[in-house]
Amino acid sequence: MSEETVPQQGGAQPKGLLQQMEELMAxxxxxxxxxxxxxxxxxxxxxxxxxxxxxxxxxxxxxxxALPSGAARRRERADRELR
Structure with a gap:
């Protein structure tokens, strides 16, 4: 990763791995x-x-x-037969 080798501007210290991971997760x-x-x-x-x-x-x-499933059709048919 080239970003790791690029020095930061302004003399700031490079970011730690934890901080990088937190930023990536955010x-x-x-x-x-x-x-x-x-x-x-x-x-x-x-x-x-x-x-x-x-x-x-x-x-x-x-x-x-919206079509009834096979189980719903069987249940409807059984209900009709019981009437």
Whole structure:
């Protein structure tokens, strides 16, 4: 790493390894927080788009995710047979 061999300006002492790691962790934490915010807003936008699609079809949650699972279909069929 060339940064380690470059002398600091102003005669300041070079940063210790612990201080470098703390700065890197702080930068990483800031990057992860920004990524989390981006993903949260993307998820909200996707949910809004899905709600718009459901409103256009007249069925809430219309689409593959709204289809009942195999277990749900079997449960519905068993309930009908019991009636």
């Amino acid at each position: 930068a990483l934490n800031a990057d992860l927080s920004a990524l989390d915010a981006d993903l949260q807003s993307a998820g909200e936008a996707a949910r809004a788009t899905e709600e718009e699609r459901a409103g256009q079809t007249g069925r809430p949650g219309a689409g593959p995710a």
